[in-house]
Amino acid sequence: MELICPAGTPAALKSAIEAGADAIYCGFNDETNARNFPGLNFSRDEMRRGIALAHRSGAKVLVAINTFPRAGGVDLWHRAVDDAVSAGADALILADIGLMDYAARRHPNQRLHVSVQAAAANPDAIAFYVEAFGARRVVLPRVLSVPEIAEITREAACETEVFVFGGLCVMAEGRCSLSSYATGKSPNMQGVCSPASHVVYQQTPQGTNSRLGGFTINRFGPDEPAGYPTLCKGRFSTELGTGYIFEDPVSLDATTLLKGLRDAGVTALKIEGRQRGRAYVDSVVRHFRGALDALAGGREADIASLKPFTEGQASTVGAYRKTWK
Amino acid sequence: MWSMSDPSAARSGSLPVIPPLLAVAMRPLPLLPLQLILSGVLQRILQRNPAIFDRLGEHSRARFGIEPTDLPFSFVVEASPPRLGVVHVLPRDLDARIRTSLASLLALLEGKVDGDALMFSRDLVIEGNVEAILALRNAIDDAQLDLVEELSSLFGPLGRPARRALAMARERVLGASHRHGGF
Known part of the structure; x- marks a missing residue:
């Protein structure tokens, strides 16, 4: 399984590579990505240099352009797609069907991933993105159990990616107001x-x-x-x-479920946290790199607790081990 | 003075604090020499890392009050124009205030701890303009600062022994997790 790691800055991207990321996801420093925080994200030049650095190190870069374009302001999103492609992005992570359509028509050879923000949570929805736009991967929402993920992955016409650590959004992502x-x-x-x-x-x-x-x-x-x-x-x-009322302050940690996710046929595991610092990126990526290597080698993972990095100093496997309907 | 039993402590947020008695003993010390040294370090950091201003954006003129909880003095920091004051009591007209231990502050400056993790564990307290604080945190994290390098540069011909001494001090405070390299 591929390890997909967050980077909010060029320095975090470098940390993720050094810690063992297979791919890094990041975004431009504007409202085209869902982590548009002050002082965060990449200029066009930083994105080009970051992708070049990742490629020299054998890692991929997935560019998140996963907000929904404003009426009358869609040019900003189109430019982001064009610039990410010209910077050499290995994939674009998109949520809006209009933007998917633009990317598929304008850049037919560009690999497209369906963002979690699209809330594609069943085989029919996923099939639409595959058939209409040639999407190659879907990032599944954090509201599914492992058996549900296995079922969806079996029927899905593309690869699936799931979150394994970080912020736990319990809403229908992309729809929450x-x-x-x-x-x-x-x-x-x-x-x-x-x-x-x-x-x-x-x-x-x-x-x-x-x-x-x-x-x-x-x-x-x-x-x-x-x-x-x-x-x-x-x-x-x-x-x-x-x-x-909705949920305690707690972070997702699916370290103990990696085998189940592998058996479910999941292609990629995503770490949330583009808004976090280099120390988080380094420690969490190393943790999951070690856990995946141990899983591949049939060994027990000897891994330190990630509790200090968790929201509310607590973790959960969330809906992955669902005990409710 | 300092102790560091857990090498992962710098990353996990459990960092040592200055003993209260030592902090009391430091209180009568004159602040001006420290202010001059730290002002020089700030100038050098900003000159060598102009991207900090890009990341601070509209907050580059914000006045930050930084209060190490285990020291008898605090800092007032501005990026543009670069100014650093050392004071016993922070003024009221600041844009944002940041409270944490000196070791956590140093670890944050070097990107060895995650600011959110310090918030979650309540080892970091912020007040005021949260957007400015986030911009500052992200700007500093991306700058990959090496405080030993920055401080030792002020020692001129004595830079090499100063670097060795400062590196040893950092090792004791923050552990062995230091990383080098630029983007």
């Missing part, structure tokens, strides 16, 4: 979930209050592990009590 409701900006359109421009941290004697767009979404006690200020992981008080 929680961030947009609170801030007017979303990962789907502007490339930012819970944008930093709308986040406020307040230190109080009771702990740290995190606010998003004027809504208080959590209060962490002085020594309580914290999470991202996203509405889906907010802790709310209702007449029934106080607690997490």
